[in-house]
Amino acid sequence: MPEQREIIWHQVRPGEERPARPATAAEARRRLESGNADFAKIGDHGGRQVISVGPEAFGLPPTAGVGLAQEPFAAVLACADARAPVELLFNQAGNSIFVVRVAGNVPGRECLGSLNYAVANLPTVRVITVLGHTGCGAVSAAVDALLSPQVYLNVIHDPSLRAIVDALLAGVRMADLTLIDRYGREVRDHPRYRETLIDMSVTANAAITAVVLGRAVECPVSFGVFSLANRTVGSYGPDGWRAGLLDPPDGDTGLTELLRWGATNADL
Numbered sequence: 001m002p003e004q005r006e007i008i009w010h011q012v013r014p015g016e017e018r019p020a021r022p023a024t025a026a027e028a029r030r031r032l033e034s035g036n037a038d039f040a041k042i043g044d045h046g047g048r049q050v051i052s053v054g055p056e057a058f059g060l061p062p063t064a065g066v067g068l069a070q071e072p073f074a075a076v077l078a079c080a081d082a083r084a085p086v087e088l089l090f091n092q093a094g095n096s097i098f099v100v101r102v103a104g105n106v107p108g109r110e111c112l113g114s115l116n117y118a119v120a121n122l123p124t125v126r127v128i129t130v131l132g133h134t135g136c137g138a139v140s141a142a143v144d145a146l147l148s149p150q151v152y153l154n155v156i157h158d159p160s161l162r163a164i165v166d167a168l169l170a171g172v173r174m175a176d177l178t179l180i181d182r183y184g185r186e187v188r189d190h191p192r193y194r195e196t197l198i199d200m201s202v203t204a205n206a207a208i209t210a211v212v213l214g215r216a217v218e219c220p221v222s223f224g225v226f227s228l229a230n231r232t233v234g235s236y237g238p239d240g241w242r243a244g245l246l247d248p249p250d251g252d253t254g255l256t257e258l259l260r261w262g263a264t265n266a267d268l
Helices: 025-045 109-121 137-147 159-183 185-189 193-216 251-264
Strands: 005-011 047-053 074-078 097-101 127-133 221-226 233-237 240-243
Touching: 005 025, 025 047, 025 074, 025 127, 025 233, 025 240, 074 109, 097 109, 109 193, 127 193, 137 159, 137 193, 159 185, 159 193, 159 251, 185 193, 193 221, 193 251, 233 251
Parallel strands: 005 047, 074 097, 074 127, 127 221
Antiparallel strands: 221 233, 233 240
């Protein structure tokens, strides 16, 4: 019989306690990380996760006749990909995360405006997180535009699609140069090069976007990549994949080091 997997929202009864909303950016970041660890654990071993929530998680005000307040503890800029549902992969209930989703998690004007609104008007927001994911379709389109320029000709006539691809090309180029520096130009002929470049570009894009948000929004920022293979949010480090969120890279040196770790761990 297949292993059973359940995530249950349990509405607390009067007198029962539920976890307090994070009071600091560090607490909010740990809540996201521990929630993702619980989500990944269910995928590995099955079992049940019970999330204690108030009535507001179901769209009900705590007190009848009183409006329902919006009280997320974090804001997340994520990709629109259906395989990366933000609240689910962080093991959170409704009214816990202010989510902005767009293909490639690119920080366009509307996204920046939404995040600035959240920080300015929702005092419970403690941290902003940029969330990329492996196998991203938008990043794949940008990679193909770099590796096969004729592909780019197919998107230049669609301004909305071109805007997304153009926003991703800087990260793709950085990842491409890092891999060439590590393995030599002939690495482009490797059968796994495109796949590797896509996932490294996802990391580069998430990191660059975190830097952009750190300068544009008055709120602590972190970033990570959701692995579709192991269901954890993390990144590559010197010893391989590591779960957990990261601070935005400190300039070119920090971004270069991050991408070099990815190149070192590449299966090429």
